[in-house]
Amino acid sequence: MSTHRAVVLSKLGAPLTIEHLPTPSPTSGQLLVAPLISPVIAYQHALHSGERGNPLTFPLVPGTSTIGRPGDLVLIDPTLRGRDNPGVTSLQALYRMHPALDNTWHNGSWAERFLAPLENSSRLNEASLLGPKSAGARGYTLGQLGAITQLLVPYGGWRAANLRPGQTVAVAYASGAFGGSAIDVALGLGAGRVIALGRRNETLLPAIAALKSPYPGRVVPVVVTGDIKQDADAIQAATPGSTGLDPDATLVLMGGVRDNISLPYQPIMFKNITIKGRFMYCKEWVDELVAIVEAGSVSLERQQVRCFSLDDHAEAVEAAKNDAASGRGVVLTPVVEK
Structure with a gap:
């Protein structure tokens, strides 16, 4: 033509x-x-x-x-x-x-x-x-x-975090397209538990409802308020045996946030926390995710x-x-x- x-x-x-x-x-x-x-x-x-x-x-x-x-x-x-x-x-x-x-x-x-x-x-x-x-x-x-292209973005984040089977991870924020996709990918890669953070129950709970049946007990919703102590207590309650961001944990920053953020220096240093920025994903990771979807490890069913x-x-x-x-x-x- x-x-x-x-x-x-x-x-x-x-x-x-x-x-x-x-x-x-x-x-x-x-x-x-x-x-x-x-x-x-x-x-x-x-x-x-x-x-x-x-x-x-x-x-x-x-x-x-x-x-x-x-x-x-x-x-x-x-x-x-x-x-x-x-x-x-x-x-x-x-x-x-x-x-x-x-x-x-x-x-x-x-x-x-x-x-x-x-x-x-x-x-x-x-x-x-x-x-x-x-x-x-x-x-x-x-x-x-x-939806594969939507899953690719959080897949890049989990690859950057070196997610391993059985680990507990958190997604902030978990409602919406990319947050829900991050949960899908984490579960498909073998995360033991996903803490799904959201600002409001009315948007958070429907967003993760479809994941609770195939993954019972592995997706835990936590509504955050902006009160640091209250939110930290809620996250710790959702992760038995954990103190929140454990030693040697990894924090991956992704998304279109335009403002600067402040980070607590001493807890990061004493706990050996790794902080990474991840823009999208590597080319070879695209073929990895396609293979994972074709194998059924990450499902598009929902x-x-x-x-x-x-x-x-x-x-x-x-x-x-x-x-x-x-x-x-x-x-x-x-x-x-x-």
Whole structure:
């Protein structure tokens, strides 16, 4: 096809429109993908309005990752990495961090065709993931496969923390899409107990309810108030035999927090606490998680996903905003297979 349909954002605060764009011809190291599933993130509305403050290139085709076809079914990782310098990174269609990457790859996957770096593709075992349970396959839907990119972020955090089977871990905060995914991944990797921290019972308890049945006793909700002593006592009560952050523990900082934080120097020093920052994940970890999902160690069974057509992009953005606390996913389906 010489042209294809795409959702376009002309500038911050402008309405999204459907336009016909020239279909690019991939060159060496590039992959032209027909997106079947393109996730809509919970803060997509704030990204487009400018409230989020992410630097972007315009005009922009949104969409930070995809499950699609250049032939075989593949996952496209949205984390761009410099080929000559892996320390140079950016997030495709989400956060402009380096001109050399963004000038080539700034458009995303809310389109009938999507140009991606070849090295960002991971082949998916379609028969194993989408085949019927009666045949011994997982029986997932395409929409559920879209959750893999959401699981990747906390997987990067747990890999950075060197999570080992049987350990007790805490997720702050556990409600919402990424918090719930962090619990899913921790349990799949063998965590003995997950302390799920949240600000309000009315959002925390529904978010972890689906995990309590398959993992009885391993997910413990704790509502935090902001009172340091009260919260510390509540966390210790949820971890019998522990004093909270035990000696040689690891704290991994992830997410889009913009403010600085203060840390208690002496407890960190005396307890030999390791503190790490982790931006996304390494490329090889993508293939690791895909293999773990294909093996069934991390399940997509509980993933609830609402699908919207490319023409219904505005409704999809609104649904993602409204469903943020529930952990339910929202995706666009730019190309529908017959």
